[in-house]
Amino acid sequence: MSGSVGVGSRYDGGAGGGRETGGSRADGAGDDPEALLRARLRRADEQIETPPGLWDRIRESDTGPAPAVVALPRRRPYTVALTVAAAVAAVLLGVWWLMRPGSVSVRPAGPPRTVKITVYNSERACRTGRSLECALRLAKDPHTAYAARGNSAGRVWHGDDLAARCVVTDGRMVRDEEGVTSTRWYLVTSGQGVRGWLPGVRTRNTREVPECPDGVA
Structure with missing residues (x-):
């Protein structure tokens, strides 16, 4: 910055009782050093000059391009409503698809559960071998005479394992060689x-x- 700062008259530090050479003080500070310093600083500040063109440069820096602000697209109310409606429709369609009558798959019935039973021949001589x-x-x-003609479905032998599906308790009574009787008949598969x-x-x-x-x- 340009400008001159006056330093006033020089104090020679002699024995003259604090006199200032060059005449009386213009700042009225007397012999107080602090008051003298304040007066000189005030006078220096008044003499400082503003550099030419400073305010023009400040204004030019303030008028620079503002940062660009990108505005996000705003969703219109009907667009939001259509989006929500489409989502709800998709959910309802999925629920209907899962619960429609035709969606229930009917699994084919598996073979009936059976119980393994073993053939028993009361004749000891027939417990080995497979002769006729x-x-x-x-x-x-089971309600026809056991030995009736035409009432034969097949043959089994002592010790054969059979798969019994069910039993009837009111069939024709049968007596074995030991005199044991029963009206129970088992529906079996060999x-x-x-x-x-x-x-x-x-x-x-x-x-x-x-x-x-x-x-x-």
Whole structure:
């Protein structure tokens, strides 16, 4: 910055009782050094000049381009409503698709549950071998005489394992060689796939077998 600062008259520090050379003080500070310093600083501040063009440069810096602000797109109310409606429709369509009557898959019924029973022949001589003389009959009808002609569905032997599906308790009574009687008949399938009725006296079953539904026997 330009300008001159007056330093006033110089104090010679002699024995003259604090006199200032060059005449009396113009700032009226007297002999007080602090007052003299304040007066000189005030006078220096008044003499400081503003550099030329300073205010023009300040104004030019204030008028620079403002930072660009990108405005985000605003969603219109009907656009928001359409979006919500589409989402709700999609959810409802999915629920309808899952719960429509045709969506229930019907699994094919598996084979009925069976219980394993073992054939028992009361004749000791027929407990080994598989001769025709030792074969036991599977009947077609549990309510018909066991030995009736045409009431044979197949043959089984002592020790054969059969799959019993169900049992009837009111079939034709059968007596074995030891005198044991029973009206129970088991609907069975042999290992060779032969299906028929086995009299209760031809097994020593100890497992629970469900009763046959109506119309099976």
